[in-house]
Amino acid sequence: MRCKGTAGVALAAALGAAAAVALELRSQQPARQEAPTPEFESAITVVSLPIFVTDGAGRAVAGLLQGDFEISDDTKPVPLVGFREIDATDPLPDAEALDSPAARRQFLLLFDVSFTSAAGLMRARQAARQFVDEGLGPRDLAAVATLSGNRGPQLLVGFTSDRDQLRRAIATLGVLRPARRADPLGLVYDLTEVGSAHADEITPEGAGRTETTLDDTARQIQLRYQQAEKSDHRQRTRGFLQGMADLARALDALQGRKQVILLSAGFDATPLIGQSPQDSFQASEMINRGRFWEVRSEDRFGDSSLRSEMEAALKAFSTSDSVIHAVDVAGLAARGDMRFQNSEPGYGAGQESLARIASLGGGRLFKSTNDVSAILRDILEMSRHYYLAAFEPPAAKGAGKFHKLKVRVKGKGYRVSHRSGYFEREPYARRSPLARQFEAAELVASGITGGELSVKALVLPYRDSAGRATLPVVLEVDGTPLLEGAPAEDIGLEIYGYALDEQGSVEDFLAFSSSLSVALTGDRLRRRGLQCHASFRLDPGRYSLRFLVRDAATGRTGTHWLDVSVPSFDSAEVMLFPPLFMDDPEEWVLLRPPSRSTEAFASPFRISDTQFTPRARPLVENGKAARLCLLAFDGGARYDPGASFEIKLQMLAHDGAPVSVGRFHLDRSVAEADGFRRFVLSFTPTDLVPGNYTLRVRLRDPASGRLSEAFQAVRVQ
Numbered sequence: 001m002r003c004k005g006t007a008g009v010a011l012a013a014a015l016g017a018a019a020a021v022a023l024e025l026r027s028q029q030p031a032r033q034e035a036p037t038p039e040f041e042s043a044i045t046v047v048s049l050p051i052f053v054t055d056g057a058g059r060a061v062a063g064l065l066q067g068d069f070e071i072s073d074d075t076k077p078v079p080l081v082g083f084r085e086i087d088a089t090d091p092l093p094d095a096e097a098l099d100s101p102a103a104r105r106q107f108l109l110l111f112d113v114s115f116t117s118a119a120g121l122m123r124a125r126q127a128a129r130q131f132v133d134e135g136l137g138p139r140d141l142a143a144v145a146t147l148s149g150n151r152g153p154q155l156l157v158g159f160t161s162d163r164d165q166l167r168r169a170i171a172t173l174g175v176l177r178p179a180r181r182a183d184p185l186g187l188v189y190d191l192t193e194v195g196s197a198h199a200d201e202i203t204p205e206g207a208g209r210t211e212t213t214l215d216d217t218a219r220q221i222q223l224r225y226q227q228a229e230k231s232d233h234r235q236r237t238r239g240f241l242q243g244m245a246d247l248a249r250a251l252d253a254l255q256g257r258k259q260v261i262l263l264s265a266g267f268d269a270t271p272l273i274g275q276s277p278q279d280s281f282q283a284s285e286m287i288n289r290g291r292f293w294e295v296r297s298e299d300r301f302g303d304s305s306l307r308s309e310m311e312a313a314l315k316a317f318s319t320s321d322s323v324i325h326a327v328d329v330a331g332l333a334a335r336g337d338m339r340f341q342n343s344e345p346g347y348g349a350g351q352e353s354l355a356r357i358a359s360l361g362g363g364r365l366f367k368s369t370n371d372v373s374a375i376l377r378d379i380l381e382m383s384r385h386y387y388l389a390a391f392e393p394p395a396a397k398g399a400g401k402f403h404k405l406k407v408r409v410k411g412k413g414y415r416v417s418h419r420s421g422y423f424e425r426e427p428y429a430r431r432s433p434l435a436r437q438f439e440a441a442e443l444v445a446s447g448i449t450g451g452e453l454s455v456k457a458l459v460l461p462y463r464d465s466a467g468r469a470t471l472p473v474v475l476e477v478d479g480t481p482l483l484e485g486a487p488a489e490d491i492g493l494e495i496y497g498y499a500l501d502e503q504g505s506v507e508d509f510l511a512f513s514s515s516l517s518v519a520l521t522g523d524r525l526r527r528r529g530l531q532c533h534a535s536f537r538l539d540p541g542r543y544s545l546r547f548l549v550r551d552a553a554t555g556r557t558g559t560h561w562l563d564v565s566v567p568s569f570d571s572a573e574v575m576l577f578p579p580l581f582m583d584d585p586e587e588w589v590l591l592r593p594p595s596r597s598t599e600a601f602a603s604p605f606r607i608s609d610t611q612f613t614p615r616a617r618p619l620v621e622n623g624k625a626a627r628l629c630l631l632a633f634d635g636g637a638r639y640d641p642g643a644s645f646e647i648k649l650q651m652l653a654h655d656g657a658p659v660s661v662g663r664f665h666l667d668r669s670v671a672e673a674d675g676f677r678r679f680v681l682s683f684t685p686t687d688l689v690p691g692n693y694t695l696r697v698r699l700r701d702p703a704s705g706r707l708s709e710a711f712q713a714v715r716v717q
Contacts, residue, residue: 046081047073048102050257050321051387051407052417060385061414062087070408073393082390088137089384102256105383106159107131107142108322109166110247111173112264114149114240115350120329121173124263127327127375128170131261132163135380138504141445144169145247147262149239153247155434158441159254161504237267238309244357245313250434252320252423254442259383260322262357265330266350314360319402321419324361325379326354362417400426428555436555443559444498444546453558454478455549456616460577460631463569464602465673469540471566472604473497475532476616477549477558479525479589483518485554491516492552495593499536500544507543508536512593513552521589530589531613533603540568569675575633576699576708580605580614582627582680588613604631607678608670618695618714620685627667630679632699632708645701647679651714652694659693662686688716 051069053061066083088105109128111121128144136142141159144166148154156169251258317324328351351367358365364382366375393403404421428436443451458474475497482491497510516530536545542565550557567575590613605612607629620626630647651661662685670678679699693716698709 046390046392047422048082048255049389049391049405049407049418050086050102051389051409052257052383052385053387053409054415054417056413056415058415060381062385064387064409066389068410069387069389070410071389071391072406073391073403075404075406076394078391078394080389080391082388084388086386086388087384088139103388104256105137105140106254106256106258107136107140107379108159108251108258108260109142109144109170110153110260110262111144111146112240112262113146113173114236115267116263116265116329120265124327124329125170125173127329128261128263129167132166132170135377136163142166143441144173146173147240147243147247149236149243152239152243153250153434155437158437159445160441160506161445162500162506163503164505233268234303234306237306240267241306241309241313245316246432246434248313248316248320248322250432250438251317251322253431253435253439254320256321257383257386257419258320258322259379260317260324260361260363261379262324262326262354263329264326264350264354266326266328266352266354266357268350269352269356310356311360314357315420317361318420319422321422322361323363323417324357325363326358326361326365327375328354328365328367397424399424400430429553431555439555440494440496440548440550440557443557444496444548447544447546447561449560451558452556453481453549453551455547455558455560457545457547457560457562458580458614458616459545459562459564460580460604460614461564461566461569462602462604463633463674465675468602469538469566469569470602471499471536471538471543471564472602473532473534473536473545474605474614474616475534475547475549475560477530477532478617479527479529481556482530482551483522483525485556486518486551487553489518491518493530494548494550494552495532495591496548496550497534497536498546499538500546502542507538510534510536510593514591514593516589524587524589528583528588530591531616532591532593533605533613534593535602538566540566542566569633574699574701574706574708576697576710577631577633578710578712579681579695579697580612580629580631581618581620581712581714582612582629583615585611585613602674604674604676605629607668607680608672618712619717620683620714621717622662622685622688625682625684628664628681628683630681630697630699630710632677632679633675634677645699647681648698648700649681649683650696650698651685651688652696654692660687661695662688685716690716692716 049071053064055061062085064085066080069080069083071078071080084103086103109131111124111128113121116124132142138161141161143159144156146154146156154174156172156174157165160166247260251260314324330350351365354367355365364378366378397403401424402421403424405419407416407418409416431439454477456476458476460472461469462472463469475495492513492515494513495510498506499508501507516525521530542563545562545564547560548557549559603611605614612629614629618626647666649661649664651659653659662683664681664683666679667682668678668680670680672678693714695712695714696709697711698707700707
């Protein structure tokens with residue numbers, strides 16, 4: 001079994017670099033200091049800017065150098081602190097580039113459930129599934145969301161590399177219920193409206209009315225119906241556009257270019273552009289007949305306020321470094337398809353609105369085609385090749401202030417696409433729930449260790465007495481920074497953990513929230529800190545573990561990630577796990593959330609029936625005894641309690657040289673029903689210079705000659 005953390009530095013640290021302390025069971029490198037993670041709070045320290053350059057034929061331009069680009073922030077030239085040419089299809093990407101979310105393609109599959117029928121959604125789902133299965137590259141991230149004029153944007157799954165979760169979200173779309181009228185058959189639109197019309201205009205004295213009077217009554221009823229339909233359509237359109245604006249603002253929380261693929265039949269654009277020639281002719285006829293009240297200005301010439309709302313909503317995507325590609329799902333079916341009748345705009349009726357969305361959103365409209373693969377190829381090719389630049393803003397203007405960006409590329413005939421600018425980060429309390437969700441998902445997907453809160457993780461592959469293999473996790477949060485800036489009464493915490501396999505699929509996760517009383521837990525947080533004990537259920541194999549802790553009130557976060565190999569526990573070789581520095585659970589603020597995939601948490605952190613908690617940050621002091629627990633698994637065989645064995649401890653300095661380990665002795669050894677042998681040792685370091693060391697433990701069975709060893713990073717204070 002091998003467990004280690006991976007370090008990486010990306011794009012001169014400007015694009016999201018982080019380093020982690022390495023931990024291995026077979027070999028141990030000296031601990032390295034963690035690199036600072038860029039902060040994107042109220043003051044932006046680094047801006048990552050993807051730049052797309054095409055020639056006159058629309059082909060991506062490759063081979064440009066950093067000196068070919070000139071970038072200005074609010075008209076002030078800015079020097080680049082990082083630059084990289086990106087090819088998203090490169091089968092062997094630079095590992096450093098992956099540490100930055102801006103260096104990965106991000107696609108949001110957005111399903112319109114307000115103006116698209118069930119049949120249209122079915123075709124949209126088929127296209128989206130094909131996009132996930134055939135189009136996405138191994139480095140790409142994708143998300144799935146729905147958009148309704150009534151409910152706004154609903155994120156089903158955030159930007160992830162997990163293709164299976166994307167498929168599941170596409171298959172269900174959350175509820176899979178498009179907005180429809182109350183009467184599915186359309187036979188009744190409003191009984192109250194019809195009744196009130198007759199009550200106002202038909203009286204007993206009116207029994208002898210002329211045919212003209214009856215025609216006028218019918219015309220008034222029809223006019224009211226049409227006006228009600230138009231008002232409802234405008235309201236849904238306004239809600240749809242407001243949802244687009246909310247989505248654009250939320251996407252601004254993510255670094256890098258976001259490709260939004262809107263799958264929709266579109267909406268009737270008449271409220272935007274005014275009447276068709278035929279309707280305009282009929283309106284002129286009504287005016288000539290003196291029926292001015294039957295013709296409304298917004299019906300003839302379009303609603304200027306609605307146009308302004310649309311322009312503001314869609315141009316917001318440019319400032320969030322997002323583009324919108326509109327795919328007309330009505331065009332994915334043959335003309336005359338009966339499934340369209342009375343359920344969505346007629347063939348091509350929504351293309352005008354989709355064209356405007358794509359134009360204002362900086363993307364393209366794909367219409368009138370059954371060749372979904374061609375759409376996928378075009379979208380993927382457009383986003384395949386680009387450049388990633390990083391710069392420091394010349395000066396902070398204040399939270400929420402806008403910076404206008406301009407990029408010039410040396411040479412003639414180049415077309416440059418980039419975000420029009422950026423807003424300095426709003427305070428956490430003013431960010432939308434969707435923006436907070438995007439931010440958290442990005443931190444998990446990027447696999448970066450760091451943040452304002454100090455978080456460490458300790459994992460130990462384990463098999464309980466019933467033979468069930470689990471991966472117990474101890475997530476440790478330093479209490480001092482947790483209390484700094486916290487409210488006086490309570491600290492609200494959100495804790496997330498994900499186990500991803502080698503293909504990027506989530507195999508297990510934990511997510512829960514907790515509220516800590518400062519009065520009750522403050523002393524323990526200062527002395528020790530907080531620990532969360534949980535468990536993953538994982539099959540044997542290699543996994544990437546991602547953890548995120550967030551202060552629910554302030555948005556302060558801490559992240560930690562590490563790689564781990566889960567053994568099959570069927571080997572005849574002895575497995576010695578890293579030595580655990582034992583502590584009293586009562587000294588910690590301890591959380592034990594329920595595990596999603598195990599009925600009861602089977603803890604390996606015990607000696608017989610006595611529980612202890614391991615320290616993820618082992619800290620020892622010269623002359624002060626510390627207790628260690630060694631866990632050894634020998635394939636399920638029982639050690640003979642009377643058998644002899646040898647345990648050797650060695651302390652290694654940062655350069656790998658052995659130093660005096662101090663004093664240690666064996667207090668107890670126990671062979672238990674779970675197949676593990678537990679050794680309890682007392683360890684007292686002496687004459688060690690304060691600093692970071694590596695503790696190496698070797699276990700040898702003289703009878704069989706079997707030798708195993710394990711390592712643990714230790715800090716001496």
